Amino acid sequence: MTLFLKIADRLALAGAIIAGTCLCLLVVLDSAEIILRSFFSSSLSFVVEYNGYLLAMAFLGGTARTFREDGHIRVNMLIQQLPPPAARVLDIGCTIVGFGLSVYLCIAMCRLAYGSYAHDTLSFFPSRTPLAYPQAAVSVTLAILAVAVLARLVRLLANDEPAGAAITGEDGI
Amino acid sequence: DESWDMALPWGVNEFHTVDAKRFAEVAEKVTEGRLTIAVHPGGALGIKGPETVRSVRDGVVPMADAVMLQTVGEVPINGVESLPYLISNMDDLKTLHSIARQDFEAGLAAHNIKVMYMVPWPANQIFSKKELKSPEDFKGLKIRTSDSNSTLFFEALGATPVQMPIADVLPSLASGALDATMTSMTTAADQKYWEFLSYGYLTSHLWASNAMLLNMDAWNRLSPEDQTALDAASAELEPQFWAVSAGEDEKAIAKLREGGMTVEAPSAELIEAMQEAAKPVWDTVIAKVGPRAQDIVDTYLAEVGR
Amino acid sequence: MAIWIVILSAVLLLGSSLWVGLSLIGIGVIGLDIFKQMPVQRLLGQDVWSSLTSPELVALPLFILMGEILFHTRLADQLFRGLSPWVGWLPGKLLHVNILGSTVFAAASGSSAATAATIGKITLPELRQRGYDSSLAMGSLAAAGALGLLIPPSLVLIVYGVLTSVSVLQLFAAGIVPGILLALCMSMYVILRDVLNPSLTPAAEPRIPMRERLKSILSLVPLFLLVVLVIGSMYAGYATPSEAAVMGVFGSLVIAGAQRVLTVSLLVKAIDASVRTSSMIGLILAGALFLAKALAFLSIPAQVGALVESMSLSPIALICVLLVFYVVLGCFLDGTSMIVMTLPVTFPLIVNAGYDPIWFGVFLVLVAEMGAITPPVGFNLFVVQNLTGAKLGDVGRAALPFFVVMLVFAMFITIFPQVVLWLPSIT
Numbered sequence: 001m002t003l004f005l006k007i008a009d010r011l012a013l014a015g016a017i018i019a020g021t022c023l024c025l026l027v028v029l030d031s032a033e034i035i036l037r038s039f040f041s042s043s044l045s046f047v048v049e050y051n052g053y054l055l056a057m058a059f060l061g062g063t064a065r066t067f068r069e070d071g072h073i074r075v076n077m078l079i080q081q082l083p084p085p086a087a088r089v090l091d092i093g094c095t096i097v098g099f100g101l102s103v104y105l106c107i108a109m110c111r112l113a114y115g116s117y118a119h120d121t122l123s124f125f126p127s128r129t130p131l132a133y134p135q136a137a138v139s140v141t142l143a144i145l146a147v148a149v150l151a152r153l154v155r156l157l158a159n160d161e162p163a164g165a166a167i168t169g170e171d172g173i
Numbered sequence: 174d175e176s177w178d179m180a181l182p183w184g185v186n187e188f189h190t191v192d193a194k195r196f197a198e199v200a201e202k203v204t205e206g207r208l209t210i211a212v213h214p215g216g217a218l219g220i221k222g223p224e225t226v227r228s229v230r231d232g233v234v235p236m237a238d239a240v241m242l243q244t245v246g247e248v249p250i251n252g253v254e255s256l257p258y259l260i261s262n263m264d265d266l267k268t269l270h271s272i273a274r275q276d277f278e279a280g281l282a283a284h285n286i287k288v289m290y291m292v293p294w295p296a297n298q299i300f301s302k303k304e305l306k307s308p309e310d311f312k313g314l315k316i317r318t319s320d321s322n323s324t325l326f327f328e329a330l331g332a333t334p335v336q337m338p339i340a341d342v343l344p345s346l347a348s349g350a351l352d353a354t355m356t357s358m359t360t361a362a363d364q365k366y367w368e369f370l371s372y373g374y375l376t377s378h379l380w381a382s383n384a385m386l387l388n389m390d391a392w393n394r395l396s397p398e399d400q401t402a403l404d405a406a407s408a409e410l411e412p413q414f415w416a417v418s419a420g421e422d423e424k425a426i427a428k429l430r431e432g433g434m435t436v437e438a439p440s441a442e443l444i445e446a447m448q449e450a451a452k453p454v455w456d457t458v459i460a461k462v463g464p465r466a467q468d469i470v471d472t473y474l475a476e477v478g479r
Numbered sequence: 480m481a482i483w484i485v486i487l488s489a490v491l492l493l494g495s496s497l498w499v500g501l502s503l504i505g506i507g508v509i510g511l512d513i514f515k516q517m518p519v520q521r522l523l524g525q526d527v528w529s530s531l532t533s534p535e536l537v538a539l540p541l542f543i544l545m546g547e548i549l550f551h552t553r554l555a556d557q558l559f560r561g562l563s564p565w566v567g568w569l570p571g572k573l574l575h576v577n578i579l580g581s582t583v584f585a586a587a588s589g590s591s592a593a594t595a596a597t598i599g600k601i602t603l604p605e606l607r608q609r610g611y612d613s614s615l616a617m618g619s620l621a622a623a624g625a626l627g628l629l630i631p632p633s634l635v636l637i638v639y640g641v642l643t644s645v646s647v648l649q650l651f652a653a654g655i656v657p658g659i660l661l662a663l664c665m666s667m668y669v670i671l672r673d674v675l676n677p678s679l680t681p682a683a684e685p686r687i688p689m690r691e692r693l694k695s696i697l698s699l700v701p702l703f704l705l706v707v708l709v710i711g712s713m714y715a716g717y718a719t720p721s722e723a724a725v726m727g728v729f730g731s732l733v734i735a736g737a738q739r740v741l742t743v744s745l746l747v748k749a750i751d752a753s754v755r756t757s758s759m760i761g762l763i764l765a766g767a768l769f770l771a772k773a774l775a776f777l778s779i780p781a782q783v784g785a786l787v788e789s790m791s792l793s794p795i796a797l798i799c800v801l802l803v804f805y806v807v808l809g810c811f812l813d814g815t816s817m818i819v820m821t822l823p824v825t826f827p828l829i830v831n832a833g834y835d836p837i838w839f840g841v842f843l844v845l846v847a848e849m850g851a852i853t854p855p856v857g858f859n860l861f862v863v864q865n866l867t868g869a870k871l872g873d874v875g876r877a878a879l880p881f882f883v884v885m886l887v888f889a890m891f892i893t894i895f896p897q898v899v900l901w902l903p904s905i906t
C-alpha cells in the first residue's frame with residue numbers, strides 16, 4: 001500500500017515537471033516566433049499548433065500534484081459545518097465520486113486518442129502531425145490524476161492523513 | 174420520431190447559417206414533422222472545424238457543417254478543390270464537383286458519413302495593407318493562412334505565411350503584426366476589413382466548399398419514404414444555396430468599397446506569377462493524396478479546356 | 480425538465496464539496512446521459528481536448544508565470560512606495576492600488592483571471608502586511624480583475640465581434656469609457672467604506688512633501704517599462720494579443736536580472752507555482768467549457784429564449800430579465816462560454832428590441848464579469864482564494880459588494896447607453 005502511495009506521488013511529481021517544461025517551451029517557442037516574424041520576415045508554421053499541445057500539457061500535467069497538495073477548489077461550506085465523523089464520511093464519498101469521474105474523464109481522452117490512432121487522423125495544420133501522440137500524452141496526465149484521487153481515497157480510509165487538515169481549509173483548499 | 178442537433182461554427186447572420194435553417198425547415202415539412210432539426214449556430218456546441226468529421230462519425234452530433242478544406246486530416250482528397258488557381262469561377266467549381274463529388278462523398282462515407290449538400294464559399298481573395306502591384310511586392314508579406322495548401326502557395330510566392338488563432342487575426346491586422354490575409358469577400362465585409370486594410374484583390378486563387386455532414390446511423394433510422402423525401406429536398410435546395418453564395422460576393426464587394434477599400438482585379442503580371450507559384454503546390458498535394466487526385470485534376474483540366 | 484435535473488445535480492455535486500472541475504463535468508454528463516441519446520464520453524474527450532488546446536488561452540499561464548517571477552522581485556514594494564504618496568491621502572489609501580493596477584494591466588491582458596492573478600500576486604501580500612482589511616483587499620482585487628475584459632484588448636469582445644459581425648475596433652472603443660468609469664465606481668465604494676469605518680485601513684501616513692513625492696515616482700519606472708513593453712509590443716505590431724504575455728515574461732526576467740535576484744531556484748519556484756495555479760484553473764476551465772456545451776445540447780438557452788420571447792417584454796424589462804438570466808448562469812459558467820452559448824438566442828431578441836449591438840457586447844462583457852465573482856464557480860474568486868488561502872465563502876462575501884456595484888453599473892449603462900456608444904461614434 002505504501003508502495004502504491006509512493007508511486008502515485010512520484011507520478012504526480014513527474015507530471016508537474018512535464019507541465020513546467022511545457023510552460024518553458026511555450027515561452028521559448030513564442031519568443032522565437034515573435035522575433036522571427038518581426039525582424040526576419042519569417043514564421044514557424046508549427047508554433048500555433050504546438051502551442052495548443054503544450055498548453056494542454058501545461059494545464060493538465062500538474063493537475064495530479066495540485067490534487068495531492070489539496071490545491072484544487074471545492075465548495076466546502078457543507079463539509080465545514082458537519083461534525084468530524086460525518087465530515088470524514090462525506091469526504092470519503094466525494095473522493096469515491098471524484099475517482100469515478102476522473103476515471104471516466106481519463107477513458108474519454110484515451111478513446112479520443114485511440115480513435116485518432118485507428119483512423120490515422122492528422123492535424124489539418126501544415127505539419128500534419130498524427131493527433132494520437134499529443135492526445136495520448138494528455139491521456140497519461142489524466143491517468144495520473146485518477147491515480148492521485150485513488151491515493152487520496154486510500155489515505156483517507158487508512159486514516160493516514162487526518163481528514164481534518166483537508167477539511168478546515170486552513171491551507172486554502 | 175427523430176430529432177437531430179446540427180452544429181454550425183458560423184455566426185447567426187452568415188449565409189451558410191441561413192441556408193442551414195432553411196434546410197431544417199424544409200426537412201421538417203417534407204417528413205411531416207417526423208424529423209426535427211435543432212440548429213445550433215455560432216459554435217455553441219463547441220465543435221470546431223477540424224473536428225467535425227470525427228464528431229459526426231462518432232455520433233456526437235448527427236449533423237454538422239464543415240469546410241472541406243478542414244477535413245483533409247481525415248479525408249485527404251477533400252483538399253483537391255482547394256488547389257490554388259485550379260478553379261477560376263463558380264462554373265469551374267461545378268465542373269470539378271461533377272467529376273469529384275463521388276470521391277468526396279466516398280471518402281466521407283468511409284467515416285460513416287452521408288453528405289446532405291455542398292455549398293461553396295465565395296472565392297478566397299487577398300486583402301492587404303499595402304498595394305500589391307508586382308510579384309516583388311509579395312516578398313516578405315506577412316499573410317495569415319489557415320491551411321496547408323495556401324501556406325505552400327504563399328511560400329512559393331516568397332511571402333511569409335503566418336498561422337495564428339482566429340481571435341488574433343483582427344488585432345494583428347490592426348497593429349501591423351500581419352500585412353495581409355486571405356478570406357472570402359463576405360467574411361471580409363462582415364468583419365469590416367476596411368477598418369484595417371486598404372486593398373482587396375479579386376485573385377479568386379482558392380475555392381472551398383462546405384459540406385453538410387450527416388451521421389449514417391441517424392440517416393438509417395429514417396423510414397425509406399422520409400429518406401427519399403429528404404434527398405429530393407436537398408437536391409432541390411442545393412442549387413438555390415449555390416445561387417445565394419454567388420450573389421453574396423457582389424453585395425460584399427459593394428459594402429467593402431463603400432467602407433473605403435480599393436477592391437480591384439490584380440495586375441496581369443501578378444496573376445501570371447501566382448499561377449506559376451501554384452503549379453508546384455499541385456504536385457506536392459497530389460503526391461500526398463494519391464493517383465486519384467491526379468485523375469481528377471487531369472479530367473477537370475481537359476473538360477474546362479486548359 | 481432537463482433544466483431542473485441540471486440544477487439538482489449542480490446543487491448535489493458542488494454542494495457535497497466535490498472538486499469544482501470534476502463537479503462541472505459530472506453535471507454535464509448526468510444531464511446529457513439522461514436526456515440525450517448521444518455518446519457523452521466521446522463529446523467529453525473531444526471537448527476537453529479542443530478547449531485546452533485553444534492557442535487563444537496561451538496568455539493565461541504565461542501571465543501567471545510573469546506574476547510569479549515578479550513576486551520574487553522588489554516590484555511590489557516599489558509599486559507601493561511609488562503610489563502611496565499619491566493615493567495615501569485618499570480614504571481607502573493603498574487599496575486603490577488594486578483597482579489602479581488592474582485598470583492599467585487590463586490594457587495589456589485580454590482576460591480577467593490573468594489580470595487578477597498578476598496584480599493580486601503583487602498587491603495582496605503587501606496589503607496584508609501593511610494591515611489592510613483582508614476582505615476589502617480580496618473583494619476589490621477580484622472585482623477589478625474584471626476590467627481585464629472591458630478595457631481592450633479583450634478576448635471576449637473579439638469573440639463577440641466575430642460571431643455577430645460587429646466591428647471589433649468599435650467594440651474595443653466602446654469598452655474604454657465604461658471600463659474606466661467602473662474602476663472609478665469601485666474606488667468610490669472603497670472610499671465610502673473607509674470613511675464609514677476608518678479601522679479598515681492602517682493609520683494615515685504622514686504627508687509627504689512634493690519633492691519626495693516626485694522622487695517616489697522613480698520607483699515606478701520598472702513597472703511602467705514593463706507595461707509599456709507588453710502593451711507596446713502589441714500595438715506596434717510585434718506580438719499578437721495571445722503572444723503579448725511572452726513579452727511580459729521576458730520583461731519580468733529582465734527586472735529580476737536587474738535587481739540581481741534572478742537565480743535558478745527563483746525560476747524553479749516561479750514555474751512550480753505557475754503550474755499549480757494553471758492546473759487549478761485548467762481543470763475548472765475544462766469542466767465549465769464542457770458544461771456550457773452540455774447546456775447547449777440540452778437546448779436550455781433556446782428554451783429560456785423562447786420563454787423570454789413569449790413574455791413580449793418592454794425593452795427595459797427584457798434587459799432586466801436577461802440580467803437575471805446571466806447572473807444565474809454566471810454562477811456556474813465562465814464568461815466566454817456563457818456568451819458563445821447564449822448569443823444565438825439572445826442576440827436576435829436584443830436587436831429586435833432596438834438595442835445597439837455594440838452596446839450589447841459591452842453589456843454582455845459586464846455581466847460575464849459579474850459571473851467571475853459569484854460563487855460557486857467564479858474564476859476570479861478562485862484566483863484570489865489560490866493567492867490568499869482564504870475560504871471560498873469569505874472571498875465570495877468580500878466580492879459581493881463589488882458585485883452590487885457592477886449590477887448598478889449595468890443598470891446605469893442601460894439607462895445611459897451613450898456612456899458606451901459615445902466613443903465608438905466619434906472614432
Ligand code: NA
Nearest residue numbers: 585588627632
Ligand atoms: Na484587456
Ligand code: NA
Nearest residue numbers: 809810850856
Ligand atoms: Na460565477
